[in-house]
Amino acid sequence: MAAPADLSGKKQSSYELMSAENKAMQDDPTLNPAMFWVAEGESLWQAKSGTKNIACSQCHSDLKKSMRGVATQYPKMIKGKLQTLEGQINQCRIGAQGAPALAYESKELLSLTALIALQSKGMPIAVNESPQNKEELKKGQQWFNKRLGQLNLSCAQCHEDRAGLKLGGSPIPQGHPNAYPIYRLEWQTLGSLQRRLRNCMSGVRAQQFEYGSPEMAQLELFLMWRARGMPLEAPGVRP
Amino acid sequence: MSKTSRTSITMPSSAKKGAIIEIRAIAQHDMESGFRYTESGKLIPRDIIRTFTCSYNNVEVFKADFYPGIGANPLITFTTIASDSGMLEFKWLGDDGYEAVNQARITVS
Numbered sequence: 001m002a003a004p005a006d007l008s009g010k011k012q013s014s015y016e017l018m019s020a021e022n023k024a025m026q027d028d029p030t031l032n033p034a035m036f037w038v039a040e041g042e043s044l045w046q047a048k049s050g051t052k053n054i055a056c057s058q059c060h061s062d063l064k065k066s067m068r069g070v071a072t073q074y075p076k077m078i079k080g081k082l083q084t085l086e087g088q089i090n091q092c093r094i095g096a097q098g099a100p101a102l103a104y105e106s107k108e109l110l111s112l113t114a115l116i117a118l119q120s121k122g123m124p125i126a127v128n129e130s131p132q133n134k135e136e137l138k139k140g141q142q143w144f145n146k147r148l149g150q151l152n153l154s155c156a157q158c159h160e161d162r163a164g165l166k167l168g169g170s171p172i173p174q175g176h177p178n179a180y181p182i183y184r185l186e187w188q189t190l191g192s193l194q195r196r197l198r199n200c201m202s203g204v205r206a207q208q209f210e211y212g213s214p215e216m217a218q219l220e221l222f223l224m225w226r227a228r229g230m231p232l233e234a235p236g237v238r239p
Numbered sequence: 240m241s242k243t244s245r246t247s248i249t250m251p252s253s254a255k256k257g258a259i260i261e262i263r264a265i266a267q268h269d270m271e272s273g274f275r276y277t278e279s280g281k282l283i284p285r286d287i288i289r290t291f292t293c294s295y296n297n298v299e300v301f302k303a304d305f306y307p308g309i310g311a312n313p314l315i316t317f318t319t320i321a322s323d324s325g326m327l328e329f330k331w332l333g334d335d336g337y338e339a340v341n342q343a344r345i346t347v348s
Contacts (some may be wrong), residue, residue, distance in 0.1 A: 033314075036312065038243055
Protein backbone atom coordinates (compact mmCIF):
# COMPACT_ATOMS: atom_id res chain seq x y z
CA MET A 1 0.00 0.00 0.00
CA ALA A 2 1.02 3.63 -0.50
CA ALA A 3 3.36 5.43 1.84
CA PRO A 4 1.29 7.95 3.86
CA ALA A 5 0.87 5.69 6.87
CA ASP A 6 4.60 5.21 7.14
CA LEU A 7 5.44 7.40 10.07
CA SER A 8 8.58 9.35 9.52
CA GLY A 9 10.85 8.37 12.33
CA LYS A 10 10.24 5.60 14.80
CA LYS A 11 6.93 4.12 15.81
CA GLN A 12 6.32 5.02 19.42
CA SER A 13 4.08 3.21 21.86
CA SER A 14 2.06 5.57 24.05
CA TYR A 15 3.66 3.64 26.93
CA GLU A 16 6.62 5.97 26.40
CA LEU A 17 4.43 8.97 27.18
CA MET A 18 3.26 7.66 30.54
CA SER A 19 4.48 8.55 34.03
CA ALA A 20 6.90 6.21 35.81
CA GLU A 21 4.09 5.16 38.17
CA ASN A 22 1.79 4.17 35.32
CA LYS A 23 4.59 2.31 33.56
CA ALA A 24 5.26 0.37 36.76
CA MET A 25 1.56 -0.42 37.04
CA GLN A 26 1.55 -1.96 33.57
CA ASP A 27 4.82 -3.84 33.97
CA ASP A 28 4.20 -5.43 37.36
CA PRO A 29 1.47 -8.08 37.23
CA THR A 30 0.84 -7.62 40.97
CA LEU A 31 -0.02 -3.96 40.33
CA ASN A 32 -1.80 -4.25 36.99
CA PRO A 33 -5.56 -4.34 37.66
CA ALA A 34 -6.11 -5.96 34.25
CA MET A 35 -4.77 -9.20 35.73
CA PHE A 36 -8.13 -9.62 37.48
CA TRP A 37 -9.74 -9.90 34.05
CA VAL A 38 -7.05 -12.33 32.95
CA ALA A 39 -7.82 -14.51 35.99
CA GLU A 40 -11.50 -14.35 35.13
CA GLY A 41 -10.61 -15.31 31.55
CA GLU A 42 -8.74 -18.36 32.81
CA SER A 43 -11.81 -19.67 34.58
CA LEU A 44 -14.00 -18.92 31.54
CA TRP A 45 -11.50 -20.76 29.33
CA GLN A 46 -12.08 -23.91 31.41
CA ALA A 47 -15.84 -23.46 31.82
CA LYS A 48 -18.21 -25.58 29.75
CA SER A 49 -20.78 -23.46 27.99
CA GLY A 50 -23.62 -23.47 25.45
CA THR A 51 -25.90 -26.19 24.12
CA LYS A 52 -22.87 -28.27 23.11
CA ASN A 53 -21.57 -28.02 26.69
CA ILE A 54 -17.94 -27.62 25.70
CA ALA A 55 -15.14 -25.42 27.00
CA CYS A 56 -12.58 -23.38 25.04
CA SER A 57 -9.86 -25.61 26.51
CA GLN A 58 -11.37 -28.74 24.96
CA CYS A 59 -10.79 -27.57 21.37
CA HIS A 60 -7.76 -25.35 21.87
CA SER A 61 -6.09 -27.43 24.61
CA ASP A 62 -3.01 -25.76 26.06
CA LEU A 63 -3.67 -22.04 26.06
CA LYS A 64 -0.01 -21.10 26.22
CA LYS A 65 0.70 -22.98 23.00
CA SER A 66 -2.50 -22.67 21.01
CA MET A 67 -3.07 -18.97 21.64
CA ARG A 68 0.55 -17.88 21.43
CA GLY A 69 0.86 -15.14 18.81
CA VAL A 70 -2.82 -15.28 17.90
CA ALA A 71 -3.59 -11.74 18.99
CA THR A 72 -0.81 -10.35 16.78
CA GLN A 73 -2.66 -11.49 13.64
CA TYR A 74 -6.08 -9.93 14.16
CA PRO A 75 -8.15 -8.54 12.54
CA LYS A 76 -7.82 -11.16 9.81
CA MET A 77 -9.83 -12.58 6.93
CA ILE A 78 -11.69 -15.73 7.91
CA LYS A 79 -13.89 -17.34 5.27
CA GLY A 80 -14.05 -14.12 3.27
CA LYS A 81 -15.05 -11.97 6.25
CA LEU A 82 -12.85 -9.58 8.17
CA GLN A 83 -12.88 -10.76 11.76
CA THR A 84 -11.62 -9.01 14.88
CA LEU A 85 -10.35 -10.97 17.89
CA GLU A 86 -13.56 -10.22 19.79
CA GLY A 87 -15.58 -11.19 16.72
CA GLN A 88 -13.74 -14.50 16.46
CA ILE A 89 -14.30 -15.30 20.14
CA ASN A 90 -18.01 -14.77 19.58
CA GLN A 91 -17.88 -16.82 16.37
CA CYS A 92 -16.42 -19.67 18.43
CA ARG A 93 -19.12 -19.29 21.03
CA ILE A 94 -21.94 -19.39 18.50
CA GLY A 95 -20.46 -22.04 16.21
CA ALA A 96 -18.45 -24.38 18.43
CA GLN A 97 -20.20 -23.96 21.79
CA GLY A 98 -23.75 -23.20 20.72
CA ALA A 99 -23.80 -20.31 23.17
CA PRO A 100 -25.10 -16.75 22.67
CA ALA A 101 -22.58 -14.12 21.58
CA LEU A 102 -21.05 -12.04 24.37
CA ALA A 103 -21.83 -8.32 24.38
CA TYR A 104 -19.01 -5.90 23.56
CA GLU A 105 -17.42 -4.48 26.73
CA SER A 106 -19.02 -7.21 28.83
CA LYS A 107 -16.78 -8.54 31.56
CA GLU A 108 -16.74 -12.00 29.95
CA LEU A 109 -15.67 -10.86 26.48
CA LEU A 110 -13.02 -8.51 27.87
CA SER A 111 -11.69 -11.28 30.13
CA LEU A 112 -11.31 -13.77 27.29
CA THR A 113 -9.76 -11.13 25.02
CA ALA A 114 -7.30 -10.11 27.74
CA LEU A 115 -6.35 -13.72 28.41
CA ILE A 116 -5.72 -14.42 24.71
CA ALA A 117 -3.89 -11.14 24.15
CA LEU A 118 -1.61 -11.85 27.13
CA GLN A 119 -0.33 -14.99 25.40
CA SER A 120 1.21 -12.72 22.72
CA LYS A 121 2.83 -10.26 25.12
CA GLY A 122 6.12 -9.02 23.70
CA MET A 123 5.53 -10.52 20.24
CA PRO A 124 5.55 -8.17 17.22
CA ILE A 125 2.24 -7.26 15.57
CA ALA A 126 2.05 -9.43 12.45
CA VAL A 127 -0.73 -7.89 10.37
CA ASN A 128 0.42 -7.62 6.78
CA GLU A 129 -1.19 -6.69 3.52
CA SER A 130 -2.43 -9.71 1.58
CA PRO A 131 -4.56 -10.19 -1.55
CA GLN A 132 -7.41 -11.22 0.78
CA ASN A 133 -7.40 -8.22 3.09
CA LYS A 134 -6.31 -5.61 0.54
CA GLU A 135 -9.76 -4.13 -0.02
CA GLU A 136 -10.59 -3.96 3.69
CA LEU A 137 -7.23 -2.42 4.50
CA LYS A 138 -7.81 0.26 1.88
CA LYS A 139 -11.20 1.09 3.37
CA GLY A 140 -9.60 1.26 6.83
CA GLN A 141 -7.06 3.71 5.54
CA GLN A 142 -9.84 5.81 4.05
CA TRP A 143 -11.61 5.92 7.42
CA PHE A 144 -8.35 6.95 9.06
CA ASN A 145 -7.94 9.88 6.69
CA LYS A 146 -11.58 10.88 6.46
CA ARG A 147 -12.70 14.04 8.27
CA LEU A 148 -15.55 13.22 10.62
CA GLY A 149 -18.00 15.03 12.89
CA GLN A 150 -18.79 18.60 13.74
CA LEU A 151 -15.13 19.30 14.47
CA ASN A 152 -14.38 17.94 11.01
CA LEU A 153 -11.21 16.12 12.02
CA SER A 154 -9.66 12.92 10.74
CA CYS A 155 -7.70 10.42 12.81
CA ALA A 156 -4.62 11.33 10.81
CA GLN A 157 -4.79 15.03 11.59
CA CYS A 158 -4.11 14.35 15.26
CA HIS A 159 -2.36 11.01 15.39
CA GLU A 160 -0.16 11.48 12.37
CA ASP A 161 0.30 15.20 11.67
CA ARG A 162 0.24 16.30 15.31
CA ALA A 163 1.49 13.23 17.17
CA GLY A 164 3.92 14.27 19.89
CA LEU A 165 2.29 17.69 20.33
CA LYS A 166 -0.22 18.42 23.07
CA LEU A 167 -3.99 18.55 23.24
CA GLY A 168 -5.32 20.24 26.35
CA GLY A 169 -2.14 19.48 28.27
CA SER A 170 -2.02 15.81 27.31
CA PRO A 171 0.43 14.46 24.78
CA ILE A 172 -1.10 13.26 21.49
CA PRO A 173 0.06 9.69 20.93
CA GLN A 174 0.70 8.12 17.54
CA GLY A 175 -2.37 5.99 18.10
CA HIS A 176 -1.01 2.46 17.87
CA PRO A 177 -3.30 -0.31 19.13
CA ASN A 178 -0.48 -2.31 20.71
CA ALA A 179 -1.78 -2.76 24.27
CA TYR A 180 -5.46 -3.67 23.94
CA PRO A 181 -7.52 -4.48 25.84
CA ILE A 182 -6.30 -1.67 28.12
CA TYR A 183 -7.00 -0.83 31.72
CA ARG A 184 -7.70 2.87 31.32
CA LEU A 185 -7.52 4.80 34.56
CA GLU A 186 -10.06 7.30 33.23
CA TRP A 187 -12.53 4.46 32.65
CA GLN A 188 -11.66 2.73 35.94
CA THR A 189 -12.01 -0.53 34.04
CA LEU A 190 -10.75 -2.63 31.18
CA GLY A 191 -11.85 -1.62 27.68
CA SER A 192 -11.44 -2.66 24.07
CA LEU A 193 -9.88 -0.83 21.14
CA GLN A 194 -13.37 -0.21 19.77
CA ARG A 195 -14.36 1.57 22.97
CA ARG A 196 -11.28 3.75 22.63
CA LEU A 197 -12.06 4.51 18.98
CA ARG A 198 -15.64 5.43 19.87
CA ASN A 199 -14.15 7.76 22.50
CA CYS A 200 -12.26 9.70 19.83
CA MET A 201 -15.31 9.73 17.56
CA SER A 202 -17.46 11.27 20.25
CA GLY A 203 -14.60 13.71 20.93
CA VAL A 204 -14.79 15.07 17.39
CA ARG A 205 -18.62 15.08 17.67
CA ALA A 206 -19.07 12.40 15.05
CA GLN A 207 -21.61 9.60 14.95
CA GLN A 208 -19.77 6.65 16.46
CA PHE A 209 -19.27 3.42 14.52
CA GLU A 210 -21.24 0.59 16.09
CA TYR A 211 -19.46 -2.05 18.16
CA GLY A 212 -18.62 -5.02 15.97
CA SER A 213 -19.44 -3.16 12.74
CA PRO A 214 -17.49 -3.77 9.50
CA GLU A 215 -16.24 -0.15 9.62
CA MET A 216 -14.72 -0.75 13.07
CA ALA A 217 -13.01 -3.92 11.82
CA GLN A 218 -11.59 -2.07 8.81
CA LEU A 219 -10.23 0.73 10.96
CA GLU A 220 -8.79 -1.78 13.44
CA LEU A 221 -7.13 -3.63 10.57
CA PHE A 222 -5.55 -0.48 9.22
CA LEU A 223 -4.30 0.55 12.67
CA MET A 224 -2.77 -2.87 13.33
CA TRP A 225 -1.14 -2.84 9.91
CA ARG A 226 0.17 0.66 10.63
CA ALA A 227 1.62 -0.60 13.94
CA ARG A 228 3.06 -3.80 12.45
CA GLY A 229 6.30 -4.89 14.06
CA MET A 230 5.59 -3.20 17.37
CA PRO A 231 5.60 -5.55 20.36
CA LEU A 232 2.23 -6.21 21.99
CA GLU A 233 1.95 -4.95 25.57
CA ALA A 234 -1.50 -6.31 26.31
CA PRO A 235 -3.08 -5.97 28.75
CA GLY A 236 -1.79 -2.43 28.99
CA VAL A 237 -2.43 0.39 31.43
CA ARG A 238 -3.19 3.87 30.11
CA PRO A 239 -3.99 7.11 31.94
CA MET B 240 -26.19 -13.64 50.44
CA SER B 241 -22.79 -12.11 50.76
CA LYS B 242 -20.92 -10.78 47.76
CA THR B 243 -17.26 -11.22 47.09
CA SER B 244 -14.71 -10.61 44.34
CA ARG B 245 -11.15 -11.36 43.33
CA THR B 246 -8.47 -9.99 45.64
CA SER B 247 -4.76 -10.52 45.69
CA ILE B 248 -1.90 -10.07 48.15
CA THR B 249 1.77 -9.65 47.34
CA MET B 250 4.26 -10.06 50.18
CA PRO B 251 7.44 -11.98 50.92
CA SER B 252 7.00 -15.55 52.14
CA SER B 253 10.02 -15.29 54.40
CA ALA B 254 11.87 -12.52 56.19
CA LYS B 255 14.52 -11.88 58.82
CA LYS B 256 13.26 -11.12 62.31
CA GLY B 257 12.75 -7.39 62.77
CA ALA B 258 12.83 -6.63 59.04
CA ILE B 259 10.35 -4.23 57.46
CA ILE B 260 8.22 -6.06 54.91
CA GLU B 261 6.11 -4.46 52.21
CA ILE B 262 2.62 -5.79 51.63
CA ARG B 263 0.46 -5.00 48.63
CA ALA B 264 -3.24 -5.73 48.60
CA ILE B 265 -5.49 -5.18 45.58
CA ALA B 266 -9.19 -5.90 45.14
CA GLN B 267 -11.36 -6.04 42.05
CA HIS B 268 -14.23 -3.74 42.92
CA ASP B 269 -16.23 -1.10 41.02
CA MET B 270 -16.28 1.27 44.03
CA GLU B 271 -19.56 2.74 42.86
CA SER B 272 -19.63 6.14 44.54
CA GLY B 273 -23.40 6.58 44.87
CA PHE B 274 -23.20 9.95 43.11
CA ARG B 275 -23.59 8.69 39.55
CA TYR B 276 -26.72 8.32 37.45
CA THR B 277 -27.68 5.86 34.73
CA GLU B 278 -28.40 7.07 31.20
CA SER B 279 -32.10 7.08 32.10
CA GLY B 280 -31.48 9.35 35.10
CA LYS B 281 -31.75 6.83 37.92
CA LEU B 282 -29.33 7.17 40.82
CA ILE B 283 -26.91 4.24 41.06
CA PRO B 284 -26.78 3.22 44.74
CA ARG B 285 -23.48 3.38 46.55
CA ASP B 286 -21.55 0.13 46.56
CA ILE B 287 -18.04 0.46 47.93
CA ILE B 288 -15.56 -1.38 50.11
CA ARG B 289 -15.78 0.19 53.57
CA THR B 290 -12.81 -1.22 55.47
CA PHE B 291 -9.66 -3.21 55.00
CA THR B 292 -7.87 -4.82 57.92
CA CYS B 293 -4.70 -6.85 58.21
CA SER B 294 -4.08 -8.99 61.25
CA TYR B 295 -0.78 -10.66 61.95
CA ASN B 296 -1.18 -13.72 64.14
CA ASN B 297 -4.58 -12.38 65.20
CA VAL B 298 -3.20 -8.95 66.14
CA GLU B 299 -4.48 -6.07 64.03
CA VAL B 300 -1.48 -4.31 62.47
CA PHE B 301 -3.12 -2.22 59.77
CA LYS B 302 -6.56 -0.83 59.08
CA ALA B 303 -7.89 1.45 56.35
CA ASP B 304 -11.30 3.07 55.94
CA PHE B 305 -12.54 3.60 52.41
CA TYR B 306 -14.72 6.44 51.13
CA PRO B 307 -16.62 7.08 47.90
CA GLY B 308 -13.75 9.17 46.51
CA ILE B 309 -11.53 6.11 46.18
CA GLY B 310 -11.34 4.75 42.63
CA ALA B 311 -12.20 1.31 41.33
CA ASN B 312 -9.95 -1.69 41.97
CA PRO B 313 -8.19 -0.15 44.98
CA LEU B 314 -4.56 -0.97 45.75
CA ILE B 315 -3.08 -0.56 49.22
CA THR B 316 0.63 -0.73 49.92
CA PHE B 317 1.80 -0.72 53.52
CA THR B 318 4.61 -2.08 55.67
CA THR B 319 4.88 -3.99 58.90
CA ILE B 320 7.67 -5.52 60.95
CA ALA B 321 8.28 -9.24 60.62
CA SER B 322 8.04 -10.33 64.26
CA ASP B 323 7.13 -14.01 64.25
CA SER B 324 6.39 -16.80 61.81
CA GLY B 325 2.71 -17.28 61.25
CA MET B 326 -0.34 -16.20 59.39
CA LEU B 327 -1.45 -12.84 58.08
CA GLU B 328 -5.14 -12.41 57.44
CA PHE B 329 -6.54 -9.71 55.19
CA LYS B 330 -10.19 -8.82 55.30
CA TRP B 331 -12.16 -6.52 53.01
CA LEU B 332 -15.66 -5.52 54.11
CA GLY B 333 -18.10 -3.45 52.09
CA ASP B 334 -21.63 -2.41 51.26
CA ASP B 335 -24.33 -4.93 50.52
CA GLY B 336 -22.63 -7.65 52.57
CA TYR B 337 -19.41 -7.58 50.56
CA GLU B 338 -16.67 -9.65 52.14
CA ALA B 339 -13.35 -11.00 50.87
CA VAL B 340 -10.65 -12.69 52.91
CA ASN B 341 -7.06 -13.57 52.01
CA GLN B 342 -4.48 -15.38 54.04
CA ALA B 343 -0.73 -15.51 53.63
CA ARG B 344 1.91 -17.35 55.57
CA ILE B 345 5.29 -15.91 56.52
CA THR B 346 8.37 -17.63 57.88
CA VAL B 347 10.53 -15.42 60.08
CA SER B 348 14.06 -16.49 60.81
